[in-house]
Amino acid sequence: MADKPIEREHRGQDIETKPPKKSSVGLPGILESVRYGETEMGAKRSLRTFLKMNQVGGFDCPSCAWPDPAERKTAEFCENGAKAVAWEATRKRVTPEFFAEHSVADLRDRDHHWLEANGRLTTPMYLAAGATHYAPIAWEDALGLIADRLKAMPSSDRAVFYTSGRASNEAAFVYQLLARRLGTNNLPDCSNMCHESSGAALSATIGVGKGCVSIEDLSDFADLIVVAGQNPGTCHPRMLTTLEKAKKRGAKIVGINPLPEAFMGKFRNPQSVRGLAGTGTDLSDMYLPVRVNGDMALFAGFSKALTEREDAAPGTVFDHDFIDHYCDGFEETVAGWRALDWEDITRMSGISRADIERFVDLVVDAGSVTVCWAMGLTQHRNSVATIKEIVNFLLLRGNIGKPGAGPSPIRGHSNVQGDRTMGIWEKMPAWFLDAIQAEFGFDPPREEGYDTVKTIEALRDGTVDVFVSLGGNFVAATSDTAVCEAGMANCKLVVNIATKLNRSHLCAGPDSESLILPCLGRTERDVQAGGDQFVTVEDSMSMVHGSWGRLLPSSPLLRSEVAIVTGLGEKLFGAQDGSVDWRAMRDDYGVIRKHIEHVVPGFHAYNERAHPSQRRGFMLPRGPHDSRTFNTATGKARFTANTLSCAEVPEGYLLLNTVRSQGQFNTTVYDYDDRYRGIKGGRHVVMVNEADLAANGLRDGDMVDVISNSASGERRAKSFRAVAYPTPAGCCAAYFPEANVLIPLEATVDVSNTPMSKSVPVRLERVGQP
Numbered sequence: 001m002a003d004k005p006i007e008r009e010h011r012g013q014d015i016e017t018k019p020p021k022k023s024s025v026g027l028p029g030i031l032e033s034v035r036y037g038e039t040e041m042g043a044k045r046s047l048r049t050f051l052k053m054n055q056v057g058g059f060d061c062p063s064c065a066w067p068d069p070a071e072r073k074t075a076e077f078c079e080n081g082a083k084a085v086a087w088e089a090t091r092k093r094v095t096p097e098f099f100a101e102h103s104v105a106d107l108r109d110r111d112h113h114w115l116e117a118n119g120r121l122t123t124p125m126y127l128a129a130g131a132t133h134y135a136p137i138a139w140e141d142a143l144g145l146i147a148d149r150l151k152a153m154p155s156s157d158r159a160v161f162y163t164s165g166r167a168s169n170e171a172a173f174v175y176q177l178l179a180r181r182l183g184t185n186n187l188p189d190c191s192n193m194c195h196e197s198s199g200a201a202l203s204a205t206i207g208v209g210k211g212c213v214s215i216e217d218l219s220d221f222a223d224l225i226v227v228a229g230q231n232p233g234t235c236h237p238r239m240l241t242t243l244e245k246a247k248k249r250g251a252k253i254v255g256i257n258p259l260p261e262a263f264m265g266k267f268r269n270p271q272s273v274r275g276l277a278g279t280g281t282d283l284s285d286m287y288l289p290v291r292v293n294g295d296m297a298l299f300a301g302f303s304k305a306l307t308e309r310e311d312a313a314p315g316t317v318f319d320h321d322f323i324d325h326y327c328d329g330f331e332e333t334v335a336g337w338r339a340l341d342w343e344d345i346t347r348m349s350g351i352s353r354a355d356i357e358r359f360v361d362l363v364v365d366a367g368s369v370t371v372c373w374a375m376g377l378t379q380h381r382n383s384v385a386t387i388k389e390i391v392n393f394l395l396l397r398g399n400i401g402k403p404g405a406g407p408s409p410i411r412g413h414s415n416v417q418g419d420r421t422m423g424i425w426e427k428m429p430a431w432f433l434d435a436i437q438a439e440f441g442f443d444p445p446r447e448e449g450y451d452t453v454k455t456i457e458a459l460r461d462g463t464v465d466v467f468v469s470l471g472g473n474f475v476a477a478t479s480d481t482a483v484c485e486a487g488m489a490n491c492k493l494v495v496n497i498a499t500k501l502n503r504s505h506l507c508a509g510p511d512s513e514s515l516i517l518p519c520l521g522r523t524e525r526d527v528q529a530g531g532d533q534f535v536t537v538e539d540s541m542s543m544v545h546g547s548w549g550r551l552l553p554s555s556p557l558l559r560s561e562v563a564i565v566t567g568l569g570e571k572l573f574g575a576q577d578g579s580v581d582w583r584a585m586r587d588d589y590g591v592i593r594k595h596i597e598h599v600v601p602g603f604h605a606y607n608e609r610a611h612p613s614q615r616r617g618f619m620l621p622r623g624p625h626d627s628r629t630f631n632t633a634t635g636k637a638r639f640t641a642n643t644l645s646c647a648e649v650p651e652g653y654l655l656l657n658t659v660r661s662q663g664q665f666n667t668t669v670y671d672y673d674d675r676y677r678g679i680k681g682g683r684h685v686v687m688v689n690e691a692d693l694a695a696n697g698l699r700d701g702d703m704v705d706v707i708s709n710s711a712s713g714e715r716r717a718k719s720f721r722a723v724a725y726p727t728p729a730g731c732c733a734a735y736f737p738e739a740n741v742l743i744p745l746e747a748t749v750d751v752s753n754t755p756m757s758k759s760v761p762v763r764l765e766r767v768g769q770p
């Protein structure tokens, strides 16, 4: 019987608050890692495990997508990664007895932390239509049941195959193959909610939907590093080591963020004695407290200031050689900036003209500029246009295709970028589908499938029969929680391939069936008929490398993701399905990698180059960076003229930005603390500027409902504690997933269709008030 952890979340006044921290990591970060390892795994197992992490011949950290440096430290991980690994390698177990004790209705009353804290799933479980409890089921019966339900659908498009970004390249490749063999492109993924806007903007302007700088560009070459809409201290802690290295050789670092995040203060490097004992390194040279969604105006302002300086002294500011040779759209775009009104720029961005000029002084002094960003820029109505403005800004001074320069979207999940490379996308281009056809001899569907938001619409409308999830927590991660959960209940069958129990496993309707299929995690040894298997991943900077789990699996019944997906393929189509040999791919993942080599460019000698014994794996080609090759419609890098915009906030409303705490990884809530922001013991908080609190007749500590309104009605997040916090006027922040109930399904980013998770107009109502 699993230990029964207790819900520890405080509400209201019991939540402790302190002013946000002005430094990051140091000793508290180390202690956190050790504490986590020991409580979840025990001391010996935790030491053994941590030392294998991100090492040659070890396993890839299952947390974020930050790359590994060429020279690895003995402990090449961070507090975040340590928590992720301890959480996966925990000794706690969710057994059939656990499910016999807890009805689904009981489990639905528990919070995110409690559900996952019960430990690793051990046994395939089945919830029959109308049943109150999950019961064990044999693997073959479970796979047979899914195959039967898929075959019974009137059309393949009534199935949806969701992917979270932890799946390995091998698992992702066979998963998309299964969906397309079945006949659907309904392959939504977490990327739809994450860097989809970056992909859309970069493909249109530089011809490739991902970043093109490497970790060395940052640490060794960039003169100026801009970190916009990103909170690396919490979300990519190992990036701080890279920034520190850059800083020490003289690079300048600027943070653009509505919240004064800890990385902009001192960094106390946990990997050096000096860092732990001393006062730390001042990482940032400048902090621009932009208004939420003011970045488009801000970057246009930078470009306007550069244009004015060039106009005053022609030939001294712009890189005309680069512009003439490699770009188009320059004249119209510059004309647009000339016509902009400074008044609009400063009002929309909340940043003064003087600060913009101070920043531009750094830019003209810098031979190379890299702009890094994450969710603070991708989840607003105008995100795609905002990122295009970043590209414009970089192109002006030739800051693409030279060392230390370029756009750098920092990815979230450890293999979210690799999953896309493998074909997890509802609209893969024709060349990929043609290559699948040539390799496997069947004609994959060509029409666009559902992305995440379209999936929720289809769930709501009752047009999805079978929903399959390869990892993740769909109902908690997506917008409009109530609509999504109600929609999920309309499915006939919900299948979750997972390591830990979560909310998405508990949304079956009265007439639907559900399966939980427990799988191996990345730390665990994966043995198939062909022997020990490794898997591969691609990091945020296009490096592909192997990962080799070493721990004994948490339960003898676990199967690998590849084994589950190919097993289903076999049930549906037979072991030998034309040129698709599901069994051979399961027995030896090298066979999958051979197929990938034939389908996806850049993967030659994949099995050799990505073997975990290789030092760093290999880098996929990056045309813009390596050779200033731009695979766009015109073959040039494209300046784009964009109409300036920012979020409209009705009178009496604040603009809500939903963020991550230090104690969570997306919907996985490790604990209820956010050390850097000084919030302890609870997550139901809304961080508001002191003056805005006063204007609403509120004080720090008051309990409020947070309310959003849209054409489809009012949404309410109940009983949040108001916390006075240094945000710009008119802006506030709360944690996701708790705040996702507030985001209307129809509130999506133009072009990318990403939920607008960082731009939600809300009002606050004191609890008990009418």
Ligand SMILES: Nc1nc2c(c(=O)[nH]1)N[C@H]1C(S)=C(S)[C@@H](COP(=O)(O)OP(=O)(O)OC[C@H]3O[C@@H](n4cnc5c(=O)[nH]c(N)nc54)[C@H](O)[C@@H]3O)O[C@H]1N2
Pocket (backbone or CB within 6 Å): 063, 064, 080, 194, 228, 229, 230, 231, 232, 234, 235, 236, 256, 257, 258, 259, 261, 290, 291, 292, 293, 294, 295, 374, 375, 376, 377, 411, 412, 413, 657, 658, 659, 660, 661, 662, 663, 664, 665, 666, 667, 758
């Ligand atoms: N500990 C931890 N690490 C993680 C994750 C996690 O949940 N926990 N998740 C992983 C995943 S999947 C991802 S995608 C990444 C996410 O990494 P981040 O994007 O760094 O994470 P968020 O908490 O969403 O933080 C967004 C930041 O943008 C700021 N911001 C919000 N609105 C704006 C705006 O309009 N303009 C600007 N300039 N800034 C704005 C917020 O104040 C916040 O600092 O992290 C990965 N790593």
Ligand SMILES: Nc1nc2c(c(=O)[nH]1)N[C@H]1C(S)=C(S)[C@@H](COP(=O)(O)OP(=O)(O)OC[C@H]3O[C@@H](n4cnc5c(=O)[nH]c(N)nc54)[C@H](O)[C@@H]3O)O[C@H]1N2
Pocket (backbone or CB within 6 Å): 116, 163, 164, 165, 166, 167, 190, 191, 193, 194, 195, 375, 412, 413, 470, 471, 472, 473, 474, 477, 478, 497, 498, 499, 500, 501, 502, 519, 520, 521, 522, 561, 658, 659, 665, 666, 667, 668, 736, 737, 739, 740, 743, 757, 758
């Ligand atoms: N409001 C708001 N919403 C957001 C965001 C935001 O900033 N604000 N961010 C969005 C972003 S950037 C992202 S990436 C999404 C994240 O969305 P998801 O990727 O769907 O969510 P996660 O919380 O990462 O998924 C956690 C679950 O994954 C399972 N899991 C963990 N490891 C493994 C594994 O190795 N294999 C398998 N099969 N399962 C595993 C566990 O069961 C765990 O419960 O959320 C999005 N939602």
Ligand SMILES: [Mo]
Pocket (backbone or CB within 6 Å): 190, 193, 194, 195, 411, 412, 413
């Ligand atoms: Mo993400």
